[in-house]
Amino acid sequence: MSNPLVDIFSQVPSERVYIQNEIESLTYGDIKCSITQFSEDYAYLAGKNCALVAHSRFEIAKFLPLIASVANKVFLQPKCLKEEVQNEFYGKSNIEYVINVTRSSIYTTKVSDISHLQEVEQEWLLSTSGTTGTPKLVSYNITSLMKTSKKDVTKGSHFRWGLCYDLNRFAGLQVYLQAIASGSPLTITESSDELPDSVKLFVDNNVTCISATPSFWRKVLMTKGSERLELKRITLGGEISDQTVLSSLKKHYERSHIVHIYASTEAGVGFSVKDGLEGFPADFVGPSKLSSVELKIADSILWIKSDRAASAILNGSITIDDDGFVNTGDIVEIKHGRILFIGRDSGAINVGGNKVIPEEIEAVLNSHPRVIQSQVFGKKNAVLGMLVSAEVINEKAVELDDQKALKKELITFCKDKLDSFKIPAMIKFVEEIAVNESGKIERKR
Amino acid sequence: MIMKYLIISKINEVLEQTDRSEQYEDIEDSAILLQIGLDSLGFAILIALLEEELDSDPFQLMDEPVYPTTFGEFLSIYEKYSV
Numbered sequence: 443m444s445n446p447l448v449d450i451f452s453q454v455p456s457e458r459v460y461i462q463n464e465i466e467s468l469t470y471g472d473i474k475c476s477i478t479q480f481s482e483d484y485a486y487l488a489g490k491n492c493a494l495v496a497h498s499r500f501e502i503a504k505f506l507p508l509i510a511s512v513a514n515k516v517f518l519q520p521k522c523l524k525e526e527v528q529n530e531f532y533g534k535s536n537i538e539y540v541i542n543v544t545r546s547s548i549y550t551t552k553v554s555d556i557s558h559l560q561e562v563e564q565e566w567l568l569s570t571s572g573t574t575g576t577p578k579l580v581s582y583n584i585t586s587l588m589k590t591s592k593k594d595v596t597k598g599s600h601f602r603w604g605l606c607y608d609l610n611r612f613a614g615l616q617v618y619l620q621a622i623a624s625g626s627p628l629t630i631t632e633s634s635d636e637l638p639d640s641v642k643l644f645v646d647n648n649v650t651c652i653s654a655t656p657s658f659w660r661k662v663l664m665t666k667g668s669e670r671l672e673l674k675r676i677t678l679g680g681e682i683s684d685q686t687v688l689s690s691l692k693k694h695y696e697r698s699h700i701v702h703i704y705a706s707t708e709a710g711v712g713f714s715v716k717d718g719l720e721g722f723p724a725d726f727v728g729p730s731k732l733s734s735v736e737l738k739i740a741d742s743i744l745w746i747k748s749d750r751a752a753s754a755i756l757n758g759s760i761t762i763d764d765d766g767f768v769n770t771g772d773i774v775e776i777k778h779g780r781i782l783f784i785g786r787d788s789g790a791i792n793v794g795g796n797k798v799i800p801e802e803i804e805a806v807l808n809s810h811p812r813v814i815q816s817q818v819f820g821k822k823n824a825v826l827g828m829l830v831s832a833e834v835i836n837e838k839a840v841e842l843d844d845q846k847a848l849k850k851e852l853i854t855f856c857k858d859k860l861d862s863f864k865i866p867a868m869i870k871f872v873e874e875i876a877v878n879e880s881g882k883i884e885r886k887r
Numbered sequence: 888m889i890m891k892y893l894i895i896s897k898i899n900e901v902l903e904q905t906d907r908s909e910q911y912e913d914i915e916d917s918a919i920l921l922q923i924g925l926d927s928l929g930f931a932i933l934i935a936l937l938e939e940e941l942d943s944d945p946f947q948l949m950d951e952p953v954y955p956t957t958f959g960e961f962l963s964i965y966e967k968y969s970v
Contacts (some may be wrong), residue, residue, distance in 0.1 A: 637921070661927050663954035666919055690952035794927060824946030825931040853904060862905065867932040868939060 445564055446588045448511045451477060454595055454625030461503045464643055470625060473507050487550065489560055491515040491536050496543040500630045502609040503618065505543050510584070511790035514560060517567040518610035523577070527569075531579050535567050546587050568612055569673065570674055571724035571797070580612075591623035598624025601674065604649035606629045606640065606658060611681055612705075617653045618789075626651075645670045653677035656687045656702075657826050663690055671695070679703035679712075681827050682783045685720040692718055704783075704812045709760075709768040711735055711748040721774075721782035724803070736767070743787055744772045789885035791820035791828050793863045800829055800885070801867065806859050810852060811837050816884050817875045832866035835875060847870055890966050893940065894933075900914050901925060901932045921937030923958070 454460075456471025480699045481488070492513040497501045502518065502719035510516055517535055519528070532553055540551045564584040569577045589688070605628055608615030621628040629647040631640040641662060644652065649671070656678050660666045673695045678687070683702040691700055704722065705712030708761035713721045713735055727737045736747040745767035755790070761769035773784040785791075792797040800818035807816035836848065849869045856865045877883055889959040902924050909924040918967050925933060938944040945968030 478956075623901050657927060658956055661921070664921055664930075666954050666956050684948070686946065690954055693952065709900040729929065794931070821935065822947070824934055825927055825932045829931050831935075857906070863928055867935050 443509055443799060446585055447564075447622075448477065448507060450622055450625065451507060453860060454598075454622075458599070458625055459627035460498065460622065461630055462647060463500050463630050463632075466500065468504065473504075476504075477508055477511045478818065481512050482863070484550070485511060487512045487539055487541075490538045491517070491556075493517040493519045493532065493537045493540045493553075494543070495519045495521065495540060497521070497545070498632050500632070501543045503628065505541070505548070505632060506609075509541060513564070515565045517566065518612050518615070520569055520571075520577075520608070522568065527577055531567075531569065534579060535581070566615075568610065568615065586884065588623060590618055593623045595625045598626040599884075601626045601651050602649050603628045604640075604644045604647075604652040606654045607651065608633060608788040613653070613802060620653075621651075637661055638667060640672065641665050641668050644719050648672070651675040651677075653679065653806045655795040656681040656683045657681065659687055659691060660825055663687075663694060670693065672792075675859070676700045677703060679705060681792045683720060684827070686824065688718055688720060706744075706746055706768070706770040706772070707772060709735075709746040709748060711746065719780065721777075721780040724776055724779050724781055727781065738767060739774060739776075739781070742775065742784075743774050744770045744774050744781075746770050764806045779826060785828075787820065789828055791818075792824035793828055793830060794822075796861075796863050798864050801833065803830060803856070803860065803864055804883075805833060807832060807852065807866070810855050812848065813852070814847055815875055819885070821868065826863075829867045830864060831868045831870075833870045833872045833875060837872065890969065891962055894937065894962060894965060897933055897936045897940070898923065898925065900923045900936060901929050904932065905929050916957065916962070918958040920956060920958060920961055937965065941965075943969060945969065 451470050451474040454470040456469060456474060458470050460468050460470045460473055462468070482821070490513055492501065492515065494509055494516060496505065506516070511711060513536060517537055536554070536556045538552065538554055540553055541549070542549050566582045566587065568580050568582065571577065572676065580600045599748060603617060603622065605614060605617050607617060609615060609618055611723070618628060622643060629644060629649050649674055652673060657676060674693060674697065676691055676698045679702065687867055688702065689701060699713045699716070700718055701716050703712055703714050706887065711734065713726070715878055727739060729736060734748060738745045745763065747765070747767045771787045773787055774781050775784055781809060791800065803818045804816045806815050814837060816832055816834045817847055818830060818832045821831040823829040834852070852869055853865060875883060895911055895914055898914070903910050905925070905926045905928065912921065920930070932969060934946060945964050948968050953960070953964065955964060
């Protein structure tokens, strides 16, 4: 079975750098040799459905082509997946072997014995982050995943990519495929790295293309030494790109092409905006304005339809209307010929790329003995896009001094129970919280 | 001067809120912002707390977008936009 990912390693000149970090550098040729060796050493994985668990992004990049060269399906499993979710995913996707990779070793574990049909094209499975509840398992066809990546190996020698996303998430995988499809080197930073160190690594390796969230870029702009980056391509995605961050990047990196991406996990597709302005042009809406997707707005919600990306969500549900449009859950408004993103229909808050569900935080606040009711919402923020804010009705009116103490107490109370980005940064004491006829809190738009 | 000490007191508040041990009486203008103990979340909270206090967020008022790297740059943004 021919595999477009594996084919790259025989097409790209073997001396070209494939991946690098501060201690290691591997060429396309190195991986080509490893592929041959791997298929001999791990012949029993041929045609099997495999889950890959690795302790670093670098290891994933090192082993993914090897596993892809033999396996039927590849599940890029995130490190910290709850056991019950893991088992559910293994069952749903018929995983037979788990391949664990650490710096020093690789070991495989057989988890099931299922006879299955050989797919014609390799399938890759990714888990959504699940910060908004149960993670979803999404499957992608490798051929269609790679269809959108430019494959110009000659041109690819002029670009050097930097990776600041996890490789087992869609955003990271896209950067990876984009880089290697043209045989460009990819400099890999790890999530545990401090930003000044990552920036230095990118500068030292002459990285020219980076894709990251707006919050990441804001932090880059605040980092000394970032002015030494000589960027040709800047991509922003994962949260709303506001005009401030777009303009600021253009000012700092005058010679770069700046692109911001809108992507919908629900629809499994997205599109890019290249004019340097926030939101996207209103004329993207309507039939065939974009090559790959069709957009419409109904009740201030963006709906998207696409024939691309044979992706399927294997668990969880999505809303599709009769015309095949998927509800993205994104609230938009039209202003001066632009469609701007306002927030999520569910009230979900995006704090620097991390999704926060207000109900989860309200439940924690409400469990405090002095809280009668609470409402959590997002507040616009220049650093992280949004920040969690709360209004609280407490048992009796409190004096100003006591308010400060209670605020502190509530924050401490939340600390034990919630991730730091979910803890309300601001808490206001109010007498009333608006609810609708069914008694539910009216989510602010 | 008053602005400087308001910002420092808010920085101390955020440091405490985010479980950091640092507390400052003074911060030099040349201090690198991302090295005083606040991460992105800490900065986001700092800007929000200052907005609560001052009723304005200079980062949303700026005509020329700037992301400060030193304490002095951060302070001058607030001094310029808060009357």
